[in-house]
Amino acid sequence: MASLPFTSLSASDQGLFTPSELRSLMEKELSRSRRYGYDVVMLSIGVDRIASLGDLYGHESKGLVLEEITRLLIASTRSCDFLGCLMGDRILALFPHTGETGARAVANRIVSAARDLEFSAGGPQISVTLTVGIAAPRTAKERELEPLVEQATQACQEGQAAGGDRWQLMAPSTNGHDKHAPSLKDTADMGELMDEMLREKMKTVFESMGEQLPDFAGRDSEVFALALKKMAEERQTQDSKLELLERRIQRLSDNLGLTEEQLQRAMEMKGMDPGVASIYQEVQGIADGDSDKTLKKDMMAAIYEANLELQDKAESEQND
Amino acid sequence: MTSSQPNELPESDDTPHFELISDEAENAEGILYVGIDLGTSRTSIAASNGVRATVPSVVGYPKDVVGQKLFGRSVLFGDEAIEKRMSLDFHRPLEKGVLKGTAGEAGNDGDVRAARDLINEIIRRARPRKDEIIYAVIGAPAEASIKSKSAILEVARESCDSVMICSEPFSVAYGQEMLEDVLVIDIGAGTVDLCRMHGTMPEDADQITLETAGDFVDDQFAAAIRESNPKAQFSKEMLKGIKQRFASVAEEMEPCNVQLPVEGKPTELDLTEELRGACRAIVPPIVDGLRKLIATFDPEFQDRLKDRVLLAGGGSQIKGLDIAIEREMHEQLGSGRVVRIEEPMYGGATGALKIAHDMPEEYWERLK
Ligand SMILES: Nc1ncnc2c1ncn2[C@@H]1O[C@H](COP(=O)(O)OP(=O)(O)OP(=O)(O)O)[C@@H](O)[C@H]1O
Ligand SMILES: [Mg+2]
Numbered sequence: 001m002a003s004l005p006f007t008s009l010s011a012s013d014q015g016l017f018t019p020s021e022l023r024s025l026m027e028k029e030l031s032r033s034r035r036y037g038y039d040v041v042m043l044s045i046g047v048d049r050i051a052s053l054g055d056l057y058g059h060e061s062k063g064l065v066l067e068e069i070t071r072l073l074i075a076s077t078r079s080c081d082f083l084g085c086l087m088g089d090r091i092l093a094l095f096p097h098t099g100e101t102g103a104r105a106v107a108n109r110i111v112s113a114a115r116d117l118e119f120s121a122g123g124p125q126i127s128v129t130l131t132v133g134i135a136a137p138r139t140a141k142e143r144e145l146e147p148l149v150e151q152a153t154q155a156c157q158e159g160q161a162a163g164g165d166r167w168q169l170m171a172p173s174t175n176g177h178d179k180h181a182p183s184l185k186d187t188a189d190m191g192e193l194m195d196e197m198l199r200e201k202m203k204t205v206f207e208s209m210g211e212q213l214p215d216f217a218g219r220d221s222e223v224f225a226l227a228l229k230k231m232a233e234e235r236q237t238q239d240s241k242l243e244l245l246e247r248r249i250q251r252l253s254d255n256l257g258l259t260e261e262q263l264q265r266a267m268e269m270k271g272m273d274p275g276v277a278s279i280y281q282e283v284q285g286i287a288d289g290d291s292d293k294t295l296k297k298d299m300m301a302a303i304y305e306a307n308l309e310l311q312d313k314a315e316s317e318q319n320d
Numbered sequence: 321m322t323s324s325q326p327n328e329l330p331e332s333d334d335t336p337h338f339e340l341i342s343d344e345a346e347n348a349e350g351i352l353y354v355g356i357d358l359g360t361s362r363t364s365i366a367a368s369n370g371v372r373a374t375v376p377s378v379v380g381y382p383k384d385v386v387g388q389k390l391f392g393r394s395v396l397f398g399d400e401a402i403e404k405r406m407s408l409d410f411h412r413p414l415e416k417g418v419l420k421g422t423a424g425e426a427g428n429d430g431d432v433r434a435a436r437d438l439i440n441e442i443i444r445r446a447r448p449r450k451d452e453i454i455y456a457v458i459g460a461p462a463e464a465s466i467k468s469k470s471a472i473l474e475v476a477r478e479s480c481d482s483v484m485i486c487s488e489p490f491s492v493a494y495g496q497e498m499l500e501d502v503l504v505i506d507i508g509a510g511t512v513d514l515c516r517m518h519g520t521m522p523e524d525a526d527q528i529t530l531e532t533a534g535d536f537v538d539d540q541f542a543a544a545i546r547e548s549n550p551k552a553q554f555s556k557e558m559l560k561g562i563k564q565r566f567a568s569v570a571e572e573m574e575p576c577n578v579q580l581p582v583e584g585k586p587t588e589l590d591l592t593e594e595l596r597g598a599c600r601a602i603v604p605p606i607v608d609g610l611r612k613l614i615a616t617f618d619p620e621f622q623d624r625l626k627d628r629v630l631l632a633g634g635g636s637q638i639k640g641l642d643i644a645i646e647r648e649m650h651e652q653l654g655s656g657r658v659v660r661i662e663e664p665m666y667g668g669a670t671g672a673l674k675i676a677h678d679m680p681e682e683y684w685e686r687l688k
Contacts, residue, residue: 295499296678302521303675304683307473307484311687314470 022085026094027145029083033096034140036257038250041103044133044152045069045091045110048164057126064119065128066091072117076109090156092149097250100136100169102243107132107167108236115165129165131156136169352452354480355672356442357459357488358472360414361509361534362634363438366669367446368677374665375442376401379434380408397441402557413438415510436475443479455684456480457672459488461513461529482684486675487522488668489515492632495671496661501621502628503613505606505645505658506668507635509534512602514609516617516625525616528609532602534635537563540598541591545580549589553581562591569599570640599638607648614653626653631660632667 033040047053047065054062069091073084077095084093095103114130133156135148142148151170159168206224353368364374380401382388387407401408411434439458448454458476460469469485476483489504496502499517506513512533516526538559545552545559558580566576576592610629614622626649631642642658649656661667 292497292499297680299494299499299521300675300679300683303484303486304679304687306486306521307687310466310470310473310485313466314474317470 019085022083023145026083026085029094029096030143030145030148034143036254037140038097038254039099039102039246040137040143041095041098041100042135042148042152043091043093043095043103043107043110044087044135044149044156045073045093046089046131046133046156046160048129048131048160050089050128053126053128057124061119061126062089065126068117068119069114069130072113073110076113077106087149087153090153092152094148097247097254098243099246100134100138101239102246103134103136104167104169105236105239105243107134108239111165111167131159131164132167133157133159134167134169350452352446352448352454353673353676354443354446354454354456355459355491355669355674355676356439356456356476357491357666357668357672358414358439359508359634359668360412360511362665363414363442364666364669365442365446366666366673367448368673369447371446372666372669373442373445374669375399375438375445377412377414377438378402378405379411379413379438380405381411383407383409395437395441397438432471432475435472436478439476440479454480454482455676455679456483457491457676457679458483458485459491459668459672460485461488461511482688484676484679484683484687486672487515487527489513489527489632490517490522491671491675492661492667493517493630493671495667495674496630498628498630501624502630503610503625504630504632505610505636507533507602507631507633509634512606512609512633512635514606514613516613518617518621526613528613530605530609532605533633534560534563537567537598537602537635537638540601541595544594544597545589545591548594549580549582551582552587552589553584563595563598564637566592566595567599567637568639569596569603569644573639599641600644602635603641603644603648606645607652610645610649610656611653623655626655627657629656629658631658632664634665636660636664 030040032038047069050062050065053065066086066089070084073091073093082093082095084091086092095106098106110132111130114128117127119126119128133152133154135151135155137143137148155168155170159166162168351368355366357364359377361377362374363377364372366372375398378398378401380396381394382391382396388394390407391404396404396408401410409430411431413431413435443454443456456476456479458472460472464472473483473485489506492506493499493502493504493515502517504513504515504517506515510531510533512530514528514530515522518526538556541559541563542554542556545554562576562578566574568574573592573596575590576595577588577590579586580589581587582589614625617625629645629649631645636642642660646656646658649658663670
């Protein structure tokens with residue numbers, strides 16, 4: 001993948017960026033995330049069975065659907081910053097300051113929101129489902145554009161191959177083994193849902209119940225599935241809360257970084273800065289431009305001079 | 321894959337709150353910055369700990385030991401002093417915005433002492449911690465003489481660790497972040513101060529002081545009532561109260577229906593016309609003053625100056641005044657834009673506080 005065939009995503013960038021600019025924006029964001037150590041995730045969003053969509057309803061319908069999905073993506077991420085582009089028939093979106101939990105919540109929102117979408121390309125009603133592939137790098141080293149695109153795309157393809165209408169996680173640090181296809185029958189879910197201890201506990205409980213209640217025997221998998229479902233639901237609400245918290249923590253630590261930078265600068269110019277208050281003003285973006293600063297400095301000096309003169313005069317008068 | 325629609329998350333609070341942190345940082349230094357507006361009728365303070373306070377610029381001392389026992393204090397301020405003025409040695413130390421006397425001159429010692437006590441009181445109302453060092457900027461009337469300025473400095477130094485004086489209109493403009501090419505109209509009780517700011521400290525040529533201020537409106541109002549209702553009885557304080565409640569220059573104003581005794585009998589009077597007339601009387605002299613300051617300014621920047629007129633001071637609360645001045649400017653000067661500052665009573669004090677904040681520490685140190 002020497003150069004990714006990017007096309008700009010008109011609804012997200014309002015036509016502001018060319019594909020190559022977008023690509024370099026993504027690369028910049030990734031390098032920033034490596035430098036400052038914040039999380040990023042890459043999502044690859046595909047419309048299930050998009051090829052047959054074109055065959056059935058005409059080629060324009062494809063464009064229409066992708067446009068609608070873009071709008072949905074923007075709406076369901078509540079305009080939190082992301083960089084998006086089209087790559088072939090898939091939408092790629094890079095979310096800075098977002099971790100695995102946040103990515104799951106976003107993906108979940110997109111997938112469920114898509115089910116409620118309806119299009120009519122002049123003719124019959126079309127409804128579609130989406131699959132979202134997630135690449136969530138766990139170390140700074142993994143935050144490289146091309147591998148991330150590849151992983152997200154692969155996750156999306158796998159999800160679609162498994163029937164679509166879902167999200168699929170590809171966690172690079174485990175060589176793709178830790179993929180997550182959330183289906184209740186899939187016991188791979190277990191690892192994500194509870195720790196080993198809990199799993200053991202449940203096993204023993206079920207076994208002992210089987211001994212006590214003969215009726216119960218054989219129904220353990222049913223109960224098990226029910227419990228999993230409940231937990232999955234619970235997890236979803238927690239995920240949403242976590243996502244929010246993650247974003248706020250990120251925000252705070254970004255601001256802290258900025259503050260520290262400013263303090264550092266202030267310390268370097270020792271005595272030149274009018275005070276701590278101004279540093280916070282700068283952090284909050286309410287400080288004035290440099291030209292005003294020079295002007296203010298001159299004004300302060302003028303007031304000081306005038307007062308010094310006043311003081312001298314008063315003193316010499318007293319001495320008379 | 322579960323299909324439940326995710327819950328909408330509560331919006332995160334987008335503005336980080338740093339006040340707490342910056343407060344702590346300030347307290348760690350142990351410095352309280354204050355801005356003081358020392359006016360004829362009111363003295364106000366704004367402090368870096370967030371406290372703001374205002375008090376009528378009057379000071380009263382019990383006339384004798386009995387009074388002192390009665391009031392339980394040796395000095396009273398503001399409204400309390402006004403209320404009990406009959407049994408007090410009563411002072412308005414800043415008559416016409418300038419300390420009336422300077423120390424040593426016979427007969428003026430009382431005013432100097434009153435000014436000292438007033439400044440001390442207003443700082444006390446800013447609630448400094450016992451261990452806090454106080455740096456104060458005091459806005460003094462633009463036209464105050466060197467002599468009265470150094471008198472203010474002298475008395476203020478007793479309550480502050482370091483103190484500076486700046487011109488009142490400058491602090492108003494500075495507080496609004498309007499540093500260059502601004503015209504400030506500060507309507508107080510005794511004087512209207514017009515001041516042209518252009519990036520440096522205003523000089524004499526940049527300032528005009530008029531006597532057509534709040535007290536003048538009160539006098540005009542009184543004269544008009546005497547004309548229309550010769551038998552109505554009132555005091556200055558009563559008229560001031562009515563004015564502050566109804567004052568307007570607008571065509572459509574709330575009717576000023578009040579009760580005044582007429583030959584001892586409380587009578588309902590409609591004083592709308594009288595009050596409007598009195599309020600309108602201050603517009604022409606103000607615009608005339610503005611014209612002079614504009615005409616003598618660099619022609620290239622005259623239009624910019626006309627567009628940046630700030631209206632401040634207690635007297636600027638007359639309803640519709642900004643529009644009336646603007647209209648008169650259009651007629652007399654071809655154009656004009658007047659902005660009334662948001663909190664006319666605190667414009668001077670908050671501006672002075674901002675200056676105190678922006679003043680480099682070393683300057684404060686050197687003036688100690
Ligand atoms: N709501 C109001 N409407 C009209 N005038 C008012 C109102 N409130 C206060 N004033 C007038 O404002 C004047 C006092 O203004 P301010 O407190 O700015 O004066 P000052 O700064 O003490 O005086 P100076 O600037 O002359 O030293 C008084 O004449 C008072 O009657
Ligand atoms: Mg004033």
